[in-house]
Amino acid sequence: MSYGGGGNSYNYRxxxxxxxQCLAKQQAIxxxxxxxxxxxxxxxxxxxxxAEELHRQGEQIDRTHEKLVDINNKVKQSEHHVRGMKSxxxxxxxxxxxxxxxxxxxxxxxxxxxxxxxxxxPSGGSSSAYKEPERHHLDxxxxxxxxxxxxxxxxxxxxxxLSMGAELDRQNAKLGDxxxxxxxxxxxxxxxxxxxxxxxxx
Numbered sequence: 001m002s003y004g005g006g007g008n009s010y011n012y013r014x015x016x017x018x019x020x021q022c023l024a025k026q027q028a029i030x031x032x033x034x035x036x037x038x039x040x041x042x043x044x045x046x047x048x049x050x051a052e053e054l055h056r057q058g059e060q061i062d063r064t065h066e067k068l069v070d071i072n073n074k075v076k077q078s079e080h081h082v083r084g085m086k087s088x089x090x091x092x093x094x095x096x097x098x099x100x101x102x103x104x105x106x107x108x109x110x111x112x113x114x115x116x117x118x119x120x121x122p123s124g125g126s127s128s129a130y131k132e133p134e135r136h137h138l139d140x141x142x143x144x145x146x147x148x149x150x151x152x153x154x155x156x157x158x159x160x161x162l163s164m165g166a167e168l169d170r171q172n173a174k175l176g177d178x179x180x181x182x183x184x185x186x187x188x189x190x191x192x193x194x195x196x197x198x199x200x201x202x
Contacts, residue, residue: 026143033146040153047160054167061174068181075188082195 026140030143030146033143033150037146037150037153040150040157043157044153044160047157047164051160051164054164054171058167058171058174061171061178065174065178065181068178068185071185072181072188075185075192078192079188079195082192082199085199
């Protein structure tokens with residue numbers, strides 16, 4: 001009888017130890033997913049700030065392009081007047097040709113970059129209903145919720161990255177247009193200055 005009682009006591013201690021180990025591992029997994037969720041949220045916040053800056057940069061590039069187009073329109077008008085000043089023939093050519101056509105830059109299409117300032121919503125809920133996880137007894141629900149939210153956050157990061165990539169491509173193309181307009185402006189201003197020097201020296 002005593003042997004059997006000792007065996008039962010041993011099994012009880014063994015089961016208790018296994019249960020403690022199980023709970024410790026489950027706690028470690030829960031802590032790991034909670035930390036991963038925090039890192040995902042930090043990445044979302046950083047991405048949102050980057051997207052904002054990228055949007056402002058795009059607007060600045062668009063304004064620069066519009067100003068250069070306006071400068072080139074004014075240079076064309078100056079060339080038109082200089083031709084009229086050079087000779088009667090030039091004045092006749094101006095009358096025949098008419099005033100120079102104004103160039104209007106196409107409207108900029110800035111890529112909308114999704115931003116977020118909140119944690120990804122849990123499964124079956126909304127972002128407004130999300131609350132900071134509270135400590136409670138160990139179970140698989142917490143880990144499951146963390147994994148779901150991590151998945152939502154990672155999808156958000158992917159969409160944000162794709163949108164920012166599209167906006168960067170647009171800005172790179174626009175920078176090419178800016179360079180073209182700047183080259184035209186430099187050539188046009190140089191030609192007008194050269195023609196004006198000839199008129200003044202004649």
